[in-house]
Amino acid sequence: ATQEGETWTAAINSPEAVEGLTWYTDLALKHDASTSAATTWLETDSLAAFLQETVPMFITGSWVPATIEAENPELAEKLVAFTIPAKDSAVAPSFLGGSLMCRFTETAEPELAFELIKLVTTGDFATRWAEETNYFPGTTAALDEVVAGGDEITKVFATQMTEGGKSVPVTPAWGKIEGAKTLGTMISSVLDGTAVQDAADTAAEEMDGFFSE
Template sequence: MHKRILSVAALGVVATLGLAACSGGSAPAASNGPVDGKGKTLNVWIMKGTNPDATAFYDKVEKAFTKETGATVKIEEVQWADAHDRFTTAMAGGTTPDVAEVGTTWTPEFADAGALLELDKYIDGEKGLKDDLVAGLKTAGTYDGHLYGMPWYAGVRSIVYRTDVFDKLGLKAPTSWDDIVKAGDAIKAADPNMLAFPVPGAAEFQVYPWVWGAGGEIATDKKGTWTSGMDSAKSQEGIQFYTDLATKHGFSSAGATTWKETDLKDAFSQGNVAMMLSGSWTPNALIQANPDLKGKIGAAVIPGKDGGIAPSVLGGSHLSIFNTTKNPDLAWAFTKMMTTGDLAKEWASQTGYFPGVQSAMKDALSSTDPLVAPFAKQMVDGGGSVPVSPNFGAVQAKKTTNSMMQSILSGQKDVATATKDAAKEMTDLLNQKK
């Protein structure tokens, strides 16, 4: 396990300049003064497994913040695969770090366990910051009315498509569900061997945009009791449309019934797919896998039923402060430094994700790059969150949504039956007492 020792200071002048630089002065201005970190130490866990080598980034942090306070930060990189067990063991033993990167679906779980510090007073103490947080990440970091996860970085899924195929057929990027079907029909007629819009059966997060796009909900909380909405008329309409792409329109294949997102990306990189849902972090990997695709890939927001933007699940991370910290103000200074301004933009650039504050996304939102701007718009205007419940992990572990999808795609159940069964299971799991 890789460990590095860094010197850290509070925001002070460096962060203030960084915020101004990232948005021409429109970003939140620091309203809290510098924190004296002399003689103090922070322990920080950052996840390892999907992020690049951050040595140079950490060195830059060290130089900037040693000058400000001289506080020492011990950054330990933890493998994602081991992280949840590491966290639960540390929480049980009272040995949690001061600050840690926490996956968005873990934040409510750890908050419910009483392990995290409420961040509301810190957010409210920074002028404009509360309104600058990316909505989907803010929602995912809020539990029982309080913010426990400061948005750090995120990725989002949108439609990725073959621009060369669309151009050849005189097609435009779809802006409604009808457009998707019309484009799919044209692609299928022109090349029956190409999958116009495959529907993977083991890709949970690709299902929810169609539920939301039809006006449905995954689950809602009323006074502490959760009720899944997967079997509502609107949710069923969205799921019917999505599965019909395979079962009715023939835009998918029987093999895709068990596909994960990685299988979908492999098929696209092999030149066998015209449209798919895929993450903002994937286009470069697709081109790397098949250089012939360079200049032939475009992206578009996921449309709602009649247009607009269907919300798409934000994947990413928060930075959270654990309540065992002896230096909460210094922990917040570090958290703010990592999540706002130039350092946040630089980290996002290195990882291929987007920052967690809207002001740091100015360049992305104004970009003319066809593989940047649509994803940025999807994230800011159409970013969604799965139910913020400490039990949603149990729903994912049970594979409730994937099982529902596979039963429909395989013809074992119709949409009404499959969604009813899934809704019951989801409701039971979300209300399960620990």
């Protein structure tokens, strides 16, 4: 989506987006590298298939290698990681995401609540949290510490995040778009036979409806 002032407009049906969507869906439609059913899979489904060695690779997060090591040590010894390749570079854009910490608007101690949030998301606590959960911290300084003390696989995930990480549109409407599964529905419709441009136009119309609310 593109932003002008405070207004967001869907760009999922732009020529560039349609080119990317065509390439992506062709992995399944032309190259049999996936199946339409995969659009409904959860992260845990992909991990389970990898642990069972029924798929050779999958896209996942920095917290998963530790699980693989615990569940299948022999497989973990063979594990390698690489950034998501792009058309013209080694690192493709990928959405940044994670859990959110917030304070209730009606809390009796708003300033104290915010101090707690700062305490657990910065400094030593942020670094400890990252080390113990295998999730990356939310500050650059803490991330540098984790990467410096990590292995080669950790560094790959960090590179993907720092060089390819992109934010979703910063608007409350995005939560509604995710809730409506607009993008997932678009991909599913293409895999079921809808022309990419038509599916993208439908998705863009729905997104613009949410953006205009």
